[in-house]
Every structure is written in structure tokens, then in C-alpha cells.
Amino acid sequence: MHEFLFFVFMYQIIATTSNSLLPVQTLADLTPAYFTGLMEALVPAVLMHIYVVAINQLSDVEVDKVNKPYLPLASGEISMGTGIAITLASALMSLAYAVMIRSPPFIWAVIAWIFVGTAYSVQLPLLRWKGNSFLAAFCMVSLNGLLTQFPVYVHIQKYVLGRPLEIFTRPLMFATAFISCFCVVIAFIKDLHDVDGDKKFGIKTLSVMLGKERVFRLSVSMLSIAYGAAVVVGASSPFLANKLITIIGHGILASIFWLRVRAVDLSDNASILSFYMFIWKLYYAEYLLIPFVR
Numbered sequence: 001m002h003e004f005l006f007f008v009f010m011y012q013i014i015a016t017t018s019n020s021l022l023p024v025q026t027l028a029d030l031t032p033a034y035f036t037g038l039m040e041a042l043v044p045a046v047l048m049h050i051y052v053v054a055i056n057q058l059s060d061v062e063v064d065k066v067n068k069p070y071l072p073l074a075s076g077e078i079s080m081g082t083g084i085a086i087t088l089a090s091a092l093m094s095l096a097y098a099v100m101i102r103s104p105p106f107i108w109a110v111i112a113w114i115f116v117g118t119a120y121s122v123q124l125p126l127l128r129w130k131g132n133s134f135l136a137a138f139c140m141v142s143l144n145g146l147l148t149q150f151p152v153y154v155h156i157q158k159y160v161l162g163r164p165l166e167i168f169t170r171p172l173m174f175a176t177a178f179i180s181c182f183c184v185v186i187a188f189i190k191d192l193h194d195v196d197g198d199k200k201f202g203i204k205t206l207s208v209m210l211g212k213e214r215v216f217r218l219s220v221s222m223l224s225i226a227y228g229a230a231v232v233v234g235a236s237s238p239f240l241a242n243k244l245i246t247i248i249g250h251g252i253l254a255s256i257f258w259l260r261v262r263a264v265d266l267s268d269n270a271s272i273l274s275f276y277m278f279i280w281k282l283y284y285a286e287y288l289l290i291p292f293v294r
Helices: 002-020 032-059 061-067 080-100 104-121 133-160 170-190 192-200 206-210 212-235 240-261 269-292
Strands: none
Touching: 002 032, 002 133, 002 269, 032 061, 032 080, 032 104, 032 133, 080 104, 104 133, 133 170, 170 192, 170 212, 170 269, 192 212, 192 269, 212 240, 212 269, 240 269
16 A cells, blocks of 8 residues: 555656646746645646546456455455545545636546546446557546646646646647657556456457557557657757757667567566566656656
8 A cells, every 4th residue: 555655646746747847948937836836736636646546446356356466455455445435535635626726727637537537447338448458548648648748737837837828839749749659558568467367357458359469569669669759859959958868868768678678578477567567667767858858
């Protein structure tokens, strides 16, 4: 449970801070008002991430006993009643806080997070989108791509810095495109080590339908193209420091990625899970580079 909370807080601190820097143009923008706005953005972001993870675990207790028996609900570390209370409290508190700070982008974002997070996990007619690899990827892109980038950007740009809203900026478009691609890769790789449990419960993921090797090759190709595109974008920057940081940074991450790819054993679930967790580390590292794309 402690590891889960640490993961949620660290992820949202890194992602929200990185996204909050996208509207920043000069050091003069880093005022007390900016840092207050950043703290305002962190609260609903953390709470909604808890909601999405919690409702997913509530819906997948039996599957997780096969695929991920170490999770809090599947292992019995916390009860179903406690899980339900955490899920409801995080949803209600995030919506209430967004209303309290009078931030329209976060009000709409919280509503969208609740809808997409519920549709992803809950076993109801026309829902349980995680059972379809493409709908699962759509949910990942929506939650970690669009709904992580845009609300924070709009909140800081318009309601904190008081500037006219400009959506099609170079930093925001790059961040959205790159992270969205990353989310699709994560959605595909996530299912590689879950094939046994997914087959048992009739969940037809891409890994079940196409096989581990094809999905793995597809994921590696997508992320390689994304890193190549990031280097090109960095090379086109008019600012020398930003150009060097983005080119060298993405080049290093791509090299580490390829070295790690060669060590993966698709017949060993422990190796696949280790690679999946490694992809999340690359994902975090990307948020350190995104603010330098100008």
C-alpha cells in the first residue's frame, strides 16, 4: 500500500510539475502565484490518479490474484470495503476541490477522468474497455496524455499567468504527441505479462490475439520512432541549449532503451514485468526533458 501511494504521488508530482512549465516563457513567470497554481493542480491530479487505479483494482480482484497477487486488494492487504471507500472519496474530493479553486479545466478534466477511468475498468454493458487493446490504448492516451497535459496547461496559462489561451504551442503539441505514443506502448506492453490470466478470464487483448512477440516488436518500433521524432524536433529548436538538451537527452534514453530491449526474454514473465517497469522509468524521464522542448 505504501509503495502504491508513493508511486501515485511521485508520478503526479513529476508529470504535473513538467506540464505546468509548458506555458512558462521566462524565469519571471516563476512567481508565488505560479507555485500556488502548481499546488492547486497537484491535488486533483493525485486524487484522480488514485481513483483510476483504485477502481481498476476493485474490478480486477480475481484476475489480479492470478496476474498480480502482490497488489493491495488481491493480496488482502486492504479489504474491499476500504477499497470502495478510497475510490468514492478520491472521486468526490477531486471534484469538490476543482470546484473550490474555480478552475473550469480541472472541473471538466475530473469529470472526464471519472468517466474514462470507470469505462476502462467496470464490468457493465458497453464498458470494460480494457478488454479491447485499442480501447485500452485510447483510455491510456486520454488519461495520461490528453487529461494530464491540457488541464494543467490551461489552468496555468489562463487562470494563473492570466494570458490568452494558446493551444497549438510547440511544447504542448510535442508533450501531447510524445506522451500519447508512450501511453499506447505502455498499454500494449502491460498486457504481455498478463496473457495467462487474460486467457483464463476471456479478456481478448492484443497480446492474446497476436502473440507476445508481435506485440513486443510493434511496441519497440513505435517507441523507437517516437524517440527519433523527438530528436528531429529538438534539432529544429532555435535555442542552442534547448537543442542540445533535447537531442542528447533523447539520444541517451533511446540507447538505453535498445540495450534493455535486447535483454528481454518473452518466455519469462519476470523478465517481461521488469521490462514493463523499466518503460515506466523512461516515461518519467521524458517528463524531465519535455520542458526543454521550445
